[in-house]
Every structure is written in structure tokens, then in C-alpha cells.
Amino acid sequence: MRRFLDITKALADESRVRALLALRGGELCVCQLIDLLGLAPSTVSKHMAILIQAGLILSRKDGRWHYCRLPGEEEAEPAVRAALDWLQAALGGCPVAKQDMKRLKEIRRKEKEEVSSCCYRN
Amino acid sequence: MRRFLDITKALADESRVRALLALRGGELCVCQLIDLLGLAPSTVSKHMAILIQAGLILSRKDGRWHYCRLPGEEEAEPAVRAALDWLQAALGGCPVAKQDMKRLKEIRRKEKEEVSSCCYRN
DNA sequence: CCTATAATTCGCCATCTAACGAATTATAAC
DNA sequence: GTTATAATTCGTTAGATGGCGAATTATAGG
Numbered sequence: 258m259r260r261f262l263d264i265t266k267a268l269a270d271e272s273r274v275r276a277l278l279a280l281r282g283g284e285l286c287v288c289q290l291i292d293l294l295g296l297a298p299s300t301v302s303k304h305m306a307i308l309i310q311a312g313l314i315l316s317r318k319d320g321r322w323h324y325c326r327l328p329g330e331e332e333a334e335p336a337v338r339a340a341l342d343w344l345q346a347a348l349g350g351c352p353v354a355k356q357d358m359k360r361l362k363e364i365r366r367k368e369k370e371e372v373s374s375c376c377y378r379n
Numbered sequence: 380m381r382r383f384l385d386i387t388k389a390l391a392d393e394s395r396v397r398a399l400l401a402l403r404g405g406e407l408c409v410c411q412l413i414d415l416l417g418l419a420p421s422t423v424s425k426h427m428a429i430l431i432q433a434g435l436i437l438s439r440k441d442g443r444w445h446y447c448r449l450p451g452e453e454e455a456e457p458a459v460r461a462a463l464d465w466l467q468a469a470l471g472g473c474p475v476a477k478q479d480m481k482r483l484k485e486i487r488r489k490e491k492e493e494v495s496s497c498c499y500r501n
Numbered sequence: 502c503c504t505a506t507a508a509t510t511c512g513c514c515a516t517c518t519a520a521c522g523a524a525t526t527a528t529a530a531c
Numbered sequence: 532g533t534t535a536t537a538a539t540t541c542g543t544t545a546g547a548t549g550g551c552g553a554a555t556t557a558t559a560g561g
Contacts, residue, residue, distance in 0.1 A: 322537065323538060421551070424509055444558095
């Protein structure tokens with residue numbers, strides 16, 4: 258029951274739902290989610306902690322960056338897998354999700370430009 | 380998105396989840412849910428209003444009684460149907476659900492005894 | 502009409518939650 | 532070492548939420 262409520266509480270916030278939908282396109286670092294959601298870094302950090310706690314996302318650190326991603330088919334416990342499938346079915350094509358996907362393309366492009374202008378990575 | 384959040388918020392409370400699980404056994408009136416959950420009538424009334432608002436339960440009035448039930452296959456919108464299926468899969472057999480089912484049998488028996496001792500209904 | 506029961510609405514209170522900014526930590530670039 | 536960036540933790544605040552009891556409404560029974 259506790260685990261189930263962790264998941265439903267995590268899904269009961271629009272910003273967290275948007276983050277989950279955005280991660281369908283692949284992993285993102287916290288700073289990209291800050292950009293997408295338009296919230297303060299501390300706020301997004303807490304949101305991600307809640308999603309991780311619920312098992313809805315996984316994360317890894319790489320240098321200064323903290324990347325988040327959705328769990329693969331085999332990585333998620335059944336209740337989490339079912340929740341993510343339900344989310345996808347219910348909101349996968351909703352206006353907010355589409356708009357965020359568009360914004361994400363810009364955010365990813367920005368990232369590439371910055372990387373290419375960063376001498377040590379070329 | 381709004382509809383989806385209505386559902387997730389409704390599912391993000393243990394008492395409401397217990398009520399939904401209890402209704403798998405058939406419709407119940409509010410006073411039976413008050414008995415099962417051990418909460419004040421006003422509190423249960425508000426919980427039921429939230430579940431109805433989310434589309435997770437349907438209700439009907441019969442005399443002094445207000446009966447609640449789960450929607451049938453055809454009655455629920457897809458997002459609601461999926462949510463209820465997920466709930467059943469995740470918590471259908473959990474300890475709390477089992478214990479409540481046991482309590483429910485007593486509550487239903489009590490109801491029958493009262494009805495049979497009520498002259499005008501025989 | 503009066504009483505009892507089922508249920509809701511209202512007002513109140515304690516707690517939780519989402520948001521922010523400031524301070525802190527960790528890593529990378531210079 | 533110093534500076535800059537990514538991210539987290541902490542403290543605070545405004546607003547939402549869950550709980551209760553009192554008052555109210557609706558219906559059934561005497």
C-alpha cells in the first residue's frame with residue numbers, strides 16, 4: 258500500500274507528470290528539466306527525488322550532470338511499469354506533452370551548440 | 380491533463396483506495412463505508428465526492444441511502460478503466476484489502492439482521 | 502407532527518505540499 | 532587556487548488536504 262501511494266502521490270502533480278512524459282524521448286539532465294518546466298532548480302531537484310523514491314525514474318551521475326531516465330521494461334517493478342504504461346496511454350498525445358516535446362528539441366539543440374563551442378570536447 | 384490529475388489525486392489517499400477496493404465486492408452505502416473506514420461521516424462524504432468527481436465511482440440514491448459502486452466495463456472512460464485495473468493488479472490481494480473484505484462480510488451481515496428485524500420489510 | 506437515521510455542507514484546525522531564495526557541495530575549466 | 536556551473540539541502544511561506552464536530556437537509560417510521 259505504501260509503495261502504491263508513493264506512486265500515486267508522485268503522479269498527482271503536473272510538473273512531475275510533464276517530466277515523466279518528457280523522459281520518453283530519452284534521458285535528460287536536471288538542468289534541462291529546469292529549463293523545460295520553468296521552475297527553480299531546488300524545486301525540480303525535489304520533484305526528481307520524489308519520482309526516484311517512487312521508482313518511476315532512474316538516475317546516474319556524470320561529472321557535474323545528474324541524468325534522469327525512465328526504467329526499461331525489465332528494470333521497473335510491475336506496479337511502476339503499469340503506472341508508466343497507463344500514463345502513456347492517458348496523456349501520451351495530450352497538448353501539454355506535444356508542446357513540451359517541441360520545446361525539448363530546442364533544448365537539446367541548445368545543448369549541442371554549447372558542446373560544440375566548448376573547445377575541450379572537440 | 381486536468382482529468383488525469385483528478386484521478387491520480389483521488390488515488391493518492393489510503394482511505395479512498397480502501398473504499399475502491401471494498402467496492403469490488405459490490406455496491407455499498409455511505410454508512411457502510413463509514414463503518415469500514417472508521418472515519419467521521421463528513422470525512423467519508425467528502426472522500427466519496429472526490430472519487431465521484433474523478434469518475435472512479437458512480438452513485439445512486441435510494442430513500443435515505445446513498446449507494447456507491449464501481450463503474451462497469453462500458454461505463455468508465457478509458458483512463459478511469461485503466462486506473463481501476465491498475466489498482467486491482469497492484470493492491471487486489473494486499474493485506475489491507477483482505478482484512479477489509481473480512482470486515483465487510485460482518486458489515487453486510489449486520490445489515491441483513493437489521494433488515495430482517497424490521498417489521499415493515501417482512 | 503415528532504423523532505430517528507443517512508448524508509451533506511460548513512467552519513475550523515493540524516499537517517502536508519509546492520514553490521522560492523540563500524547557502525552549500527561537487528565537479529570542471531582556467 | 533580561483534571561478535563557473537550543476538545540483539542539493541535548508542528555511543520559509545502560501546495554499547491545499549484530511550480530519551473533526553456542529554448545523555442542516557431529506558427521508559422513513561411512529
